[in-house]
Amino acid sequence: MTTKTLGIIMNGITGRMGYRQHLVRSILAIRDAGGIHLSDGSRLQVDPILVGRNAERVKEIADQHGISRWTTDLDEALAGSGEVYFDAQLTTVREESILKAIAAGKHIYTEKPISESLEGALRLARAAQDAGVANGVVHDKLYLPGLIKLRQLVESGFFGQILSIRGEFGYWVFEGDLEPAQRPSWNYRAEDGGGVTTDMFCHWNYVLENIVGPVRAVTARAVTHIPQRWDEAGKPYTATADDAAYGIFELDGGAIVSLNSSWAVRVHRDELVEFQVDGTEGSAVAGLFGCRIQHRAATPKPVWNPDLRDAIAYRDQWQDVPDRQTFDNGFKAQWELFLRSLVDDAEHPYDFMSGARGVRLAEEGLRSSAEGRRIELGELTL
Known part of the structure; x- marks a missing residue:
């Protein structure tokens, strides 16, 4: 059996x-399983090259x-033999690093948001197109069991x-004073790229776009409910980023999303x-893993009567x-899809333009909140 690395x-x-x-859970799991099976019967093995600012920590992980x-x-890494560049840094430094990798001729796979702004996201898409390098953006939630089932129901x-x-996402992130916070403090500082709108609207764009339909308009309200938090060293800081976002999205075909x-x-x-x-014929409730349905024929017939307990x-x-x-x-499944697309003529639809549409939704959601109005979204092109 032939193996390419x-x-x-x-x-x-x-x-x-x-x-x-x-x-x-992705690259090392693929490596330890002996690589990815390709359509011609061969295997594709992965060889990670770790990059980070903290030498002690990077060496510890490598060892x-x-x-x-x-x-x-x-x-130094970009000048070497690695064919793929992956970025999971802070959003504030991601665009510069990806542009360097594109200039070095590397294929790109990256976390989202791919840039701090729509302008930057489109700059990356143009650079990748001009350089002829493959590019992919993490769309991990499409690979969750609950959403896979939901997509199958739609199809x-x-x-x-x-x-x-109607969607609900979130949980209580502790402020950090009495109980350590379970998310990094940079998430709550706008100057460091934090904010739930920037983080989550990119996800919601690709979830809605790939399961139901593209987002055509947004009305949103972004707020900072908790004005003070405590960082990893136990020091108080002012939260400058939004910790909650309430959005209404209008989809192609007329569906309304809250x-x-x-x-x-x-x-x-x-x-x-x-x-x-x-929907007219049935409903479903999908989470990370579960998905429950009720068909039209099995729908109960409630009658409003506030004087009696509903039976x-x-x-x-x-x-x-x-x-x-x-x-x-889900992360591993998409890694495999992207890597296969490089060597096996497989399709990888979640490219920089898909990432750019997510950045746009977050950007326009924040603008909608700031200006207090509904914003329409047209087709996005290079």
Whole structure:
């Protein structure tokens, strides 16, 4: 069996997502499994090259996982033999590093947002197009079991005409004084690229676009509910970024989406994110893993009577969508899709332009909040 090895420059692997999801659960999992099976029967193996600013930490990770190549010098890594550049750094430094990688002729795979602004995102898309390098953006939530099931329901026509979607995402992120915060402090500083709108609207754009339809208009309100938090050293700081965003998105075809994203909400639902989709023929509630449905023929007939306790057990009348397949880690599944696209003529649709549309939705959501108005979104082109 023939095996091809692909060098992957991984920048930002000392952070939580870069280390846990991209390095350990994706690239190292692929490496330790012997690589990826290709259509011609051969295998594609991966060879990570670690890049980070903290030499001690990068070396510790490399030694722990048997990785021979690492550096604190991005230019040195880009001058080497690695064919793919991956970026999981802070958004504030991502665009500059990706442009360097494009100039070095590397294929690009990156976390989102791909840039701090739509202008920067389009600059990256143009640079990649001009250089002829492949490019992909992480769209991990499309690979969650619950959303895979939801997408299958849409494609099967289960809903009939989709009328509306109601989404809830979030949890209480502790302020850091009495209980350590479970998210990094930079998330709550706008000057460091923080903010729930910037973070989550990029996700919601690709989720809606690829499961139901493109977003054509946005009305949003971004707020900072918790004005003071405490950082990793226990020092208080002023929260300058929004920690909650309340959005209404209008989709192609007329469906209306109401979606709340908050780091200042206590959870009273089955999962940390849930989407309820209502259509003329049926409804579904999908989370990270579960998906429950109710068809038109099985819908109860409530009657409003505030004088009597409602005897209908509504939640009991929904049906679980069964697991009909084995679900891999979503980050790993998309890594495999992207890497196959480089050598196996497989399609990878989630490119820089898809990432740019996500950045635009976040940017326009913040503008909608600041100006207090609805903003229409047209086609986005280079």
